[in-house]
Amino acid sequence: MEEFKNIFIIGVGLIGGSVARDLRRILPACEIYGIDASKDNLEEAVGMGLINHSSGLEELHLAxxxxxxxxVDQANLFLPPVLDAVREDTLVVDMGSTKASVCKTVAEHPKRRNFLASHPIAGTxxxxxxAxxxxxxxxxxMIICEVEKTAFKLQERALQLFSDMGMRLRYMDPESHDRHIAYVSHLSHISSFMLGKTVMEKEKNEKDIxxxxxxxxxxxxxLAKSNPATWTPIFKENRENVLETLKEYIDNLNNFKNxxxxxxxxxxHAEMKNTNHIKSILKGL
Amino acid sequence: MEEFKNIFIIGVGLIGGSVARDLRRILPACEIYGIDASKDNLEEAVGMGLINHSSGLEELHLAxxxxxxxxVDQANLFLPPVLDAVREDTLVVDMGSTKASVCKTVAEHPKRRNFLASHPIAGTxxxxxxAxxxxxxxxxxMIICEVEKTAFKLQERALQLFSDMGMRLRYMDPESHDRHIAYVSHLSHISSFMLGKTVMEKEKNEKDIxxxxxxxxxxxxxLAKSNPATWTPIFKENRENVLETLKEYIDNLNNFKNxxxxxxxxxxHAEMKNTNHIKSILKGL
Incomplete structure (x- = not known):
């Protein structure tokens, strides 16, 4: 199978930068071009050898x-012009944590078949x-949405690359993805942020806690250490689902309090005993 | 300093069993006697070499x-008869996660000076x-409460042993302990149990989440894997403080939801940004 040569990574942070590190190993001959809103991030990424070139959208025809x-809100803005700019045989992969809005954004784009909607369940x-x-x-x-809407040849090359990265592939429609991920990822972040807030508010008055x-x-x-610039857009794009999980979580907490x-x-005791069952569900995590 | 020879561990689980493992190393000549409501636990502990003898309260005069x-509710029940049964020079250490009720229980006991109230911030x-x-x-x-109420010689021997176990000692009154630990430990367990519950309730209907x-x-x-037999009594003994933290937590979640x-x-964004500060507070944890 033909190998990817010129690879552009838009956003050279935790997620994009980690992809770059794997690409270096899997495709040693590739050239990695970074694009980022932060000039500091780009310079840092070049300095670290994470990317070969600091680049811009105007060079996407090389990709x-x-x-x-x-x-995720930026992905919705940038995806159409990125698709406009790439060649007919270029694969464009989005790695964001919500999938419904991005799939909707490109649904009618003439280059929809160049796009693959993905979400790697990985991060720190x-x-x-x-990072x-x-x-x-x-x-x-790796959760992949609407795989049937991507050109067959590009699907095949993407899935081979993800396999080479050691990922297990799961296929799902974007609405189901967003509903489920609200429970197993987005809600965890809110519970953690608000736990941190609650304890830190107390700490103002009480030393050494x-x-x-x-x-x-x-x-x-x-998770309360996570980046608000990443997470505010996620909560915005997945607002309805997140609100539903949050409501259920608060109801359960109120019930426990009562x-x-x-x-x-x-x-x-029964509330906790019934939840202990999570041990067997989470085996391996 | 005189070494402890016959050591009784009442409750040979995660906390007591881990003490036993350290005692083997620090005091190789000691004999460890286990007492436990569960015969299975005792047999397992003897079989593993965690304790030397399966014992009972009637042998406490040897300790x-x-x-x-x-x-912690069991500790409140057992501590007075244990103190009644031990010799005048025996040290009795409680390792429970709440300290006010246990200190109150023994406040007027004739052998109060044989008792040291402790809480090791450790566990899984x-x-x-x-385990x-x-x-x-x-x-x-290791948080130690009302140290001044323990006989000086027994204090000294206990603190040496805790130091040998590698622990950092902190002194605190039992009411402050219970108020603070509700924030940094007890609330975390509830947030985790209810998060697990919320997601598992969803999972009943949605496969593969x-x-x-x-x-x-x-x-x-x-923490939703934790033992309800340990945690129900903790929430019971520290009910007022736990309810206060839980109320503040739910208020913060409702505010975020709104x-x-x-x-x-x-x-x-600001809610998360302000909480990110926890990075620097938690350094090393």
Missing amino acids: DLVFLAIP EFSGPS AIEKLYDGKT FDMAGSGFASTVR LLENAEYEAV | DLVFLAIP EFSGPS AIEKLYDGKT FDMAGSGFASTVR LLENAEYEAV
């Missing part, structure tokens, strides 16, 4: 493959080029 | 040192003898 790894709470990690995607799930924090707190609050207020300790 | 590592989401880990306590914080879960979800939901409902994305 065999384009990765979009920018905030850090951001920027320095890029080799093999971030190894063993992780964090001396008492252990690994359990660190684990539940880890049980505790009413000293219904058997029911408190 | 130089007693660790209580049982659910697992339970039982097989015991060597060096679980190494580098962790957990295929989409990544390390972020696993991290925020990890901002999202009203499409106030700048405010949503």
Whole structure:
């Protein structure tokens, strides 16, 4: 199969930068061009050897493959002009955490068949080029939406590359993706941010409270380190689904609070016992 | 300093069993006696070599040192008869996650000066003898309450042992302990249990949702694997403080929900940005 030679990465942060690290290993002959709204990020990425060239949208005609790894609202803005600019045989892959709006954005685009909508279930709470990690995607799930709308030959080349990155592929329609991911990813971020907020508000008045924090707190609050520039657009694009999960979460918390207020300790025990079952569901995670 | 020879551990689970593993290393000549409501746990602990003897309360007169590592409501029940049964020079240490009720329980006990109220900020989401880990306590914080109410000689011996286990010592009154620990530990468990519940309720109807879960979800939901037999009594004993933190947490979540409902994305961004500061607070955790 023909190899990708000139690869453009739009957004050289955690997600795009980690793709670059894998490309270096899998396609040692490729040239990686970076595009980023932040000149500092671009310079850093070149300095680190993450990308070969600091580039711009005007050079996209060179691209065999384009990765979009920018905030999801930006992806909606940039995807049409990117598709306009690329050649007929170029593959454009979006890596954003919401998929319905981006699929809608390009639904009628003349180059829809050049586009593949993907979401790698991988990341950390850090951001920027320095957060890029080799093999971030190894063993992780790649969710692909509307695969049938991508040209067969481009599908094939993309899926081969994702397999070479060590990813497991899952196919899903974009609406189902957005509804489910709200539960297993977006809600976790809100629960973590608000937990961090609650404890930090207390800390203003009470010194040394964090001396008492252990690994359990660190684990539940880890996602509160995430980048608001990434997450505000995600919550915006997936607003309806996120609100639904958030409502259910708050209802469950209120129910737990009521049980505790009413000293219904058997029911408190049952709430936890029934949730323990998550052990077997999360095996391997 | 005189070494502890006969050491009783009441509750040979994660916490007590991990103490046993450290004692083997620090005091190789000691004999460890286990007491547990579960005969299976005792047999398992003997079989693993975690303890030397399966024992009972009637042998406590042999003890130089007693660790209580049982659910906090049980500690309140057992502590007075344990103190009644031990010798005048025996040290009794409670390791529970709430401290006010246990300190109140023994306040007027004739052997109050034999007792040290402690809480090691260490643990995992697992339970039982097989969950015991060597060096679980190494580098962790040990919170000690009402140290002045323990006999000076016994204080000294206990603090030396905790230091040998690699722990950093912090002194605090029991009411402050319970108020602060509600924020940095107890609330995290509720947020995690209810997050797990919310997602699992959804999963009943939607297949394969957990295929989409990544390390972020696993991290925020990890504590939902914790033992309800440990945590129900903690929430019971620390009910007022836990309810206060839970109310503040729910208020913060409702506020975030309202901002999202009203499409106030700048405010949503600010909520997260302000909480990012937790990065610097949690350094090292």
